[in-house]
Amino acid sequence: MPNDRLREAILRKGLTSVMVAEKIGVDPKTVERWITQDRTPYPRHRQAIAAMVREDVPYLWPNAVTPEKASRIGQSEMVKLYSRRSSVSYDVWRRLIERAEERIDVLAYAGLFLVEQDPRLIDILRQKGVDGVAVTILLGDPTSAAIERRSIEEGAPGVMAAKIRQVQQYYKRLDGAPGVKVLYHDTTLYNSIYRFDDEMLVNMHVLGFPAPHAPVMHLRRINGGDLFSTYADSFDRVLSASKGQPGDEVAA
Structure with a gap:
């Protein structure tokens, strides 16, 4: 399933997959997979994208952060x-x-x-x-x-x-x-x-x-x-x- 939250957040900020890829140093196809196949990026990439689109990591990737880790953060x-x-x-x-x-x-x-x-x-x-x-x-x-x-x-x-x-x-x-x-x-x-x-x-x-x-x-x-x-x-x-x-x- 696609990650519609990530897609919408990127579009709302006027960005494209290519622009996101350039900013965080990955291949544009990787960003496309994060969006279209709901692949979960590495933590450093999740943090960078969340900061870029000004959304919470748990909102963009609900299953990526456990409640215990969210509490520690x-x-x-x-x-x-x-x-x-x-x-x-x-x-x-x-x-x-x-x-x-x-x-x-x-x-x-x-x-x-x-x-x-x-x-x-x-x-x-x-x-x-x-x-x-x-x-x-x-x-x-x-x-x-x-x-x-x-x-x-x-x-x-x-x-x-x-x-x-x-x-x-x-x-x-x-x-x-x-x-x-x-x-x-x-x-x-x-x-x-x-x-x-x-x-x-x-x-x-x-x-x-x-x-x-x-x-x-x-x-x-x-x-x-x-x-x-x-x-x-x-x-x-x-x-x-x-x-x-x-x-x-x-x-x-």
Whole structure:
């Protein structure tokens, strides 16, 4: 059977079998066999092609990486573990935002600290959208039960909804901005996720602790690993059930 995922990924990047072969130093007929006969390349070639087309090795060759190996690779995706979000310097956030060239994803209830620590953030995100970066902001629906439950668990009823309404005033300035979406969810979050291309900050949620006092993982995607992709998939699941405005029907 042909490897349709590999074929589609190569075509999507505007490449040909000959171009791929030249880049990784193999015969074009070898690349054709990888595509048409679903032959599995050597690991070094799998990594090179996956990086070239910006896809995960397990996606292109599902049977090539065992779960055990994916788990071992995933451990290397951890750049740093912070004991609390407040320990992540603004320089880290600024570097990740400014370097993003393809996507910026934010999944939180409010994430008010982002706009508070840099008043220029909204203008930066608008410009990123203009430059072709896909910016997706997923905020909690302030009318949902999940939001009030979170506030009660933190010992401050009503506060989370108030934070969301406060941050809405900032993000309203992005209305109509190209490449920028601000949506709302009613998910019970176990983590807040901030993705910048192939790097990610995951702010864990701990019962009874406000997010600034909970740990943060800094992850960097490595082909074949499963840690980064776990949280990327989580973001996508929430995105699929998010709405344009609080109270709207789920977006198609």
